[in-house]
Amino acid sequence: xxxxxxxxxxxxxxxxxxxxxxxxxxxxxxxxxxxxxxxxxxxxxxxxxxxxxxxxxxxxxxxxxxxxxxxxxxxxxxxxxxxxxxxxxxxxxxxxxxxxxxxxxxxxxxxxxxxxxxxxxxxxxxxxxxxxxxxxxxxxxxxxxxxxxxxxxxxxxxxxxxxxxxxxxxxxxxxxxxxxxxxxxxxxxxxxxxxxxxxxxxxxxxxxxxxxxxxxxxxxxxxxxxxxxxxxxxxxxxxxxxxxxxxxxxxxxxxxxxxxxxxxxxxxxxxxxxxxxxxxxxxxxxxxxxxxxxxxxxxxxxxxxxxxxxxxxxxxxxxxxxxxxxxxxxxxxxxxxxxxxxxxxxxxxxxxxxxxxxxxxxxxxxxxxxxxxxxxxxxxxxxxxxxxxxxxxxxxxxxxxxxxxxxxxxxxxxxxxxxxxxxxxxxxxxxxxxxxxxxxxxxxxxxxxxxxxxxxxxxxxxxxxxxxxxxxxxxxxxxxxxxxxxxxxxxxxxxxxxxxxxxxxxxxxxxxxxxxxxxxxxxxxxxxxxxxxxxxxxxxxxxxxxxxxxxxxxxxxxxxxxxxxxxxxxxxxxxxxxxxxxxxxxxxxxxxxxxxxxxxxxxxxxxxxxxxxxxxxxxxxxxxxxxxxxxxxxxxxxxxxxxxxxxxxxxxxxxxxxxxxxxxxxxxxxxxxxxxxxxxxxxxxxxxxxxxxxx
Numbered sequence: 181x182x183x184x185x186x187x188x189x190x191x192x193x194x195x196x197x198x199x200x201x202x203x204x205x206x207x208x209x210x211x212x213x214x215x216x217x218x219x220x221x222x223x224x225x226x227x228x229x230x231x232x233x234x235x236x237x238x239x240x241x242x243x244x245x246x247x248x249x250x251x252x253x254x255x256x257x258x259x260x261x262x263x264x265x266x267x268x269x270x271x272x273x274x275x276x277x278x279x280x281x282x283x284x285x286x287x288x289x290x291x292x293x294x295x296x297x298x299x300x301x302x303x304x305x306x307x308x309x310x311x312x313x314x315x316x317x318x319x320x321x322x323x324x325x326x327x328x329x330x331x332x333x334x335x336x337x338x339x340x341x342x343x344x345x346x347x348x349x350x351x352x353x354x355x356x357x358x359x360x361x362x363x364x365x366x367x368x369x370x371x372x373x374x375x376x377x378x379x380x381x382x383x384x385x386x387x388x389x390x391x392x393x394x395x396x397x398x399x400x401x402x403x404x405x406x407x408x409x410x411x412x413x414x415x416x417x418x419x420x421x422x423x424x425x426x427x428x429x430x431x432x433x434x435x436x437x438x439x440x441x442x443x444x445x446x447x448x449x450x451x452x453x454x455x456x457x458x459x460x461x462x463x464x465x466x467x468x469x470x471x472x473x474x475x476x477x478x479x480x481x482x483x484x485x486x487x488x489x490x491x492x493x494x495x496x497x498x499x500x501x502x503x504x505x506x507x508x509x510x511x512x513x514x515x516x517x518x519x520x521x522x523x524x525x526x527x528x529x530x531x532x533x534x535x536x537x538x539x540x541x542x543x544x545x546x547x548x549x550x551x552x553x554x555x556x557x558x559x560x561x562x563x564x565x566x567x568x569x570x571x572x573x574x575x576x577x578x579x580x581x582x583x584x585x586x587x588x589x590x591x592x593x594x595x596x597x598x599x600x601x602x603x604x605x606x607x608x609x610x611x612x613x614x615x616x617x618x619x620x621x622x623x624x625x626x627x628x629x630x631x632x633x634x635x636x637x638x639x640x641x642x643x644x645x646x647x648x649x650x651x652x653x654x655x656x657x658x659x660x661x662x663x664x665x666x667x668x669x670x671x672x673x674x675x676x677x678x679x680x681x682x683x684x685x686x687x688x689x690x691x692x693x694x695x696x697x698x699x700x701x702x703x704x705x706x707x708x709x710x711x712x713x714x715x716x717x718x719x720x721x722x723x724x725x726x727x728x729x730x731x732x733x734x735x736x737x738x739x740x741x742x743x744x745x746x747x748x749x750x751x752x753x754x755x756x757x758x759x760x761x762x763x764x765x766x767x768x769x770x771x772x773x774x775x776x777x778x779x780x781x782x783x784x785x786x787x788x789x790x791x792x793x794x795x796x797x798x799x800x801x802x803x804x805x806x807x808x809x810x811x812x813x814x815x816x817x818x819x820x821x822x823x824x825x826x827x828x829x830x831x832x833x834x835x836x837x838x839x840x841x842x843x844x845x846x847x848x849x850x851x852x853x854x855x856x857x858x859x860x861x862x863x864x865x866x867x868x869x870x871x872x873x874x875x
Contacts, residue, residue, distance in 0.1 A: 217229070217719050217723075217735075218325065219732075219735055219736075219739075221735070221736055221739045222739065222743070222752070222759050222760050222761040223239070223240070223332055223760035223761060223773075223774050223775060224237050224238065224239050224750075224761055225237070225238045225239075225240075225324075225325050226735075226739050228719065228735055228738065229719065230716045230717065230718050230719055231702075231703035231704045231705065231716040231717055232692075232695075232702065232703070232704050232717075232719075232722060232734050232735055232738045233701060233702060233703050233716075233738065234701075234702070234738055234739055234742040237742075237750065237761075238292045238325075239761075239762070239763055240324060240332070240774065241294060241465075241763075242292050242293070242294050242763075243290060243291070243292055243294070243322035243323075243324065244290075244291055244293065244294050244295065244296045244297035244298070244319070244322050245288060245289060245290040245291070245296075245297055245319070245320050245321065245322035245323065246288070246289055246296070246297040246300045246301060246317045246318060246319050246320060247286060247287075247288050247289075247317070247318050247319075247320050248260065248286050248287050248288075248289065248300075248304065248315055248316070248317050249284055249285075249286035249315065249316050249317075249318075250284070250285075250286065250313055250314055250315040250316055251278075251285045251286050251287060251313065251315060252285060252311065252313060253280075253285050254285075255278060255285060255287065256278070257273040257276040257277070257278060257287070258273055260276050260278070260287045260289065261273045261276060263310055264289065264300070267300075267303050267304075269291075269296065269299065269300055269303070271289055271290075271291050271296075275289060275290045275291060276288070276289050276290075288320065288323075290322055290323060297319040297320075297322075298319070300317050301317045301318065301319055303317075304316065304317035319439050319463055320441065320463070321336075321441045321461075321463055331496055331497070331498055331555070331559065332496065332760075332774035332775060333494050333495070333496045333548075333551060333552065333555060333774050333775065333777055334465065334494075334495055334496070334774065335465050335468055335469065335492050335493065335494045335495075335548075335772070335777075336441070336461050336462050336463070336464070336465050336467075336468050337459060337460070337461045337462075337468065337492075337493040337495065338434075338459070338460050338461075338462070338468050338471055338472060338490050338491060338492055338493060339457065339458075339459055339489075339490075339491045339493055339546065340430060340434070340457070340458045340459070340460060340488070340489065340490050341455040341456060341457045341458070341488075341489045342426070342430065342455060342456055342480055342483075342486065342487075342488050342489065343418070343454060343455055343456075343480070343483060343486040344388075344390065344391070344423075344453070344454060344455060344456055345390075345391035345417045345418055345419050345420070345421070345423075345426075345483075346387070346388045346389055346390060346391055346417065346418055346454075347389045347390070347391055347393060347414055347415050347416070347417050347418075348385065348386065348387055348389065348414075348415040349385075349386040349389045349393070349398055349412065349413070349414050349415070350383050350384070350385055350386075350412070350413040350414075350415075351383065351384040351385075351386065351398070351409040351411075351412055352381060352382070352383050352409050352410060352411040352412075352413070353381075353382040353383070353384065353409050353410065354381065354382070354410055355382065356382050358382075358406065358407060359382035359383070359384055361407060362384050362402065362407050362409075363384050365407075384409070386398075388454055389414075391417035391418070391419075391420075393414070394414070395412045395414060398412050398414070399412065418483060418485070418486070419480075419482050419483040421482035421483075423446065423456065425482075426456070426482055427445065427446055427456075427458065429481050429482060430458070430488070431443050431460070433475055433481070433488075434460050434462075434471055434475070437462070437467050437470055437471045437474070437475070438462050438463065438464055438466075438467030438470070438471075439462070439463045439464075439467075440460055440461065440462055440463070441461040441462065441463050442460070442461050443458070443459075443460040443461075444458055444459045444460070445458065446458045447459075455489075459493075465772075468492055469492060469772075471490050471492075472490050472491060472492045475488055475490040476488070476489060476490040476491065477489070491546045492546065493544060493545070493546055494544070494545060494546070494547075494548050494551040494552075494777070495542055495543065495544040495545075495551070496542070496543055496544075496551065496555045496558075497540055497541065497542045498540070498541040498542075498558060498559075498562065499538050499539075499540055500538060500539055500540075500541060500562060501537060501538055502531055502536070502537055502538065502539055504562065504564075505528070505539050505541070507564075508561050508562060508564070511561045512526070512528075512541075512558070512561060515557055515558075515561065518557075519543070519554050519557075522545065522547070522550040522553070522554070523545055523546065523547065523550065524543055524544070524545040524550055524551065524554045525543070525544045525545065526541070526542070526543050526554075527541070527542050527544075528540075528541050529541075529542070541558065543555060543558060548777045549777075551777075552775075552776055552777055606626065606628075606637075606638045606641050606642070609637065609641065610628070610630060610634050610637065610638065614628060614630045614634060615627070615628060615638075626638065626642075662674060662682045663682065664682060664683050664684040664687050665681045665682060665683055665687075665706070665707045665708040665709075665713075666683060666684070666687040666688075666690075666691055666707055667684060667687050671683060671684045671687075672684045672685070672686065673685040673686070675688055675724075675725045677706055677708070677715075677717060677718075677721050678715075678717075678718050678720070678721055679706050679708060679713055679715040680708070681706055681707075681708025681709070681713060682708075683707075683725075685725060688725055688726075689725070689726055689727065689730050691704075691707060692704050692717075692722065692726060692730065692734050693730055693733055693734055693737075695734070695737070701741070701742070701745065702737065702738040702741040702742065703716060704716070704717045704722070704734070705717065722734065743761055747764070748764055749763070749764055750762070750763060750764060751764055751785060753773040753775065753776060753778060753780065754778065754780060754785065754787070755773065755776045755778045758773060758775050758776045758778070759775075760773050760774060760775040760776070762780060762782060763782065764782055764783075764785075765782040765783055766783060767783060768781050768782070768783040768784065768792060768793050769781070769782045769783065770782075770788070770789055781793060781796075784796070784797070811825070814827065815827060815828065817846070817849065819837040819839065819840065819842060819844065820842070820844065820849045820850075820851055821837065821840050821842045821851055822837065822839050822840040822842070824837055824838065824839040824840070826838075826844075828846055833845060833846040833847055833862055833866070834846070834855055834858045834859060834862070836855075843855050843857070843858050844858070845858055845861055845862055845866070847862070847865075847866050848865070848866075
C-alpha cells in the first residue's frame, strides 16, 4: 500500500480530521534529525559531548564554502570527498551537497576552516581537469549549520550609488509670461538678459536632464503648443559612458576588494532621480567594511567631478513561528513608525517550507546603532511576557517532577478526558519514526507517517478503543526498593543511569544543574557507589532524564565555564549585557560583535580602530599626549610625507627629510618637488626663508 501521512488533530469536540501527504508535503529536513547536542550560544555553534562538556566551538566566520561545477552526472558525495582529499583538502561527506542546475552537474562543499574556499579555488584553477572533465571552483556564501541563530547582525551588503549622466537644456522664449509659466512647471531658474535689438530674450534652464534626451524629447514633454520655446539648446552630457558600462566599472571596483556573493543590477528609479542605485553583497564582512572605507566618496572613474557612494548595510533576521508572529503583529506594526523615522526597514517574508509554520523577519539599515536598537526592540516583542500573579512568576518546583501541582494537573487532565500518555503509547506502538507531535500549531496535532492501518490504530488508542499493555520499566524488574545515590533514601520517581546507579529524578536534576568546574573542566559525573563511581554521565541520560529547561541551563553553564577557563582562546564581548563571544588572536584584528556591533581588537581586547595596540595604549594612558607636548616644546615636527620626526635648530626654513628626501617648508609643512619651489613659496607667503625673532 502506498505510504501516506495523516494528521490527527487533538480537539475537545468533533471527529478527527485527516489530510493526506500530498497536501502537507514533506517535513522540513532538519525537524526529524536526532539531537546532535549542538547549540547556538553566545553567537557560536557549540558541540557538547558526554558529561555536557564542550567539545568544539565554531563561529560564523570560521565557515567557508565553494561550488564545484563541471562534474559528471550522478557524481557521488564520496567521490567529491576523495577528489578533495587527493588535493590535501579533507571534509566530511555530510558537508558536501551535489546539485543539477540548468544542465550542469556540480557540488557545494562547506568547511569550518575559514581558508578552505580560498585554498580550493587556488587549486582548482580554470582549465583544471578531474576524471577527464574540466571543473571549476568558485567561492560562495557558507551555509550555516542547521538550527543556527539568525538573530545576529551581519554587514556583508553594501548600497552603492553614483550620479546619473545628465545634460543642461536651455529653452529660449520671446515672452516672459510663457517663460515664467514653463519655469514654474519645470521648477527651473529663469534668467533674463538684453538681446540684440530692443527686445528681451527669456531663457529657462533645465538641469539634470537625462543624458539620452534629444530636442524632440524636450519638445514632446511640453504638451501645450502655446508653451513651446522658439529655440532649444542642449549641452553635452556630464559623462559619455553608458549605464551598462558604468555599472560594469563599479562592479569591477567592488570585486577588486573581495569576492561577491551577488551584485544586483541598478534599481529602477524615476526619471527625476539624480543617482543610480545598486546593491552588492560580499562573501566576507571585512570586505564590505573595506569597500565602504576605501571606495566611499572616491572619484568616479568615468566622471571626475562626481563621487561614488558606498555604504555598509546592517541587517538581522528572525525566524518566528506563525502563531507567535500573529500574536505580536500589532506591536510590531506600532513599532514600525519609530523604525521608519530612523531609516530602518522592516520586512516580514511569507511563510516558507512544506508546512509553512514559520515566518522570517528582517530589519535593515545603514546606521549600526539604529539597527542594534531596532533589533533589541524586536527581540523584546518576540520574548513575550512572563505570566505572574501579584508580581510572582507563575512557576512551581512541583512542575519539574511528580509533585503535588503536577499531580493536580494530571487529575484535571483525567477529569476533562485529556491525556498525554496516549501520545507516548502511540509512539511506542508505531515507532517514534512514524509519529511527530506538532505542539506549535493550533490546535495541536499528531502527525502519523505510515499506512491507513497505522492511522486507525492511533485513533483507536486516543479514543480508548484499543487497550495496549503497559511496558514494564527496567527499574521495576525487582520489587526491592532502591536508594537514591544522592539522598540515600528510597528513590522518588527513580531513574537509572547507564552506569547502573539509581537517583530520584529531582535529585539527579539538582546535581546536574548545580555542577561546577572548580577543579577543572565542566563535566557531570555520577555520584553512585558513595561518590566513587565518577563515571561521566552520557548525553543520552542527560537528554532522557532532564527537563528541557534544565538541560539547556546545564549546557549554557558548561559553555560559560569553558569560555572563562580559556581566555587565551575566546572572550566575551566587552559591552555590558552582551553575551556574544569572539576568538582571540595574536595579531591585532578589529572584529565587530555580531550582536551589538561594538568594535574590539582580538589581540589587546580594546575598542581601537585604524591604530596599533601600542598606539592605543599610548593614547589611553596619556603617554601620547605627553609625548606630543614634549615634541612641541623641543620644536620637533613630523615629516608630512613619511612622519619621520624632524628638528630644526636654526637657519633656513627649507628642510629636507632625511628619510624620504621630501622638500618641506618648515613654517607650514607644505611639501614641494624641489628646493627652488620651496623658496618661491616662502618668499610669497612667509616673507623670506630665514627665521626672524619672535616668529
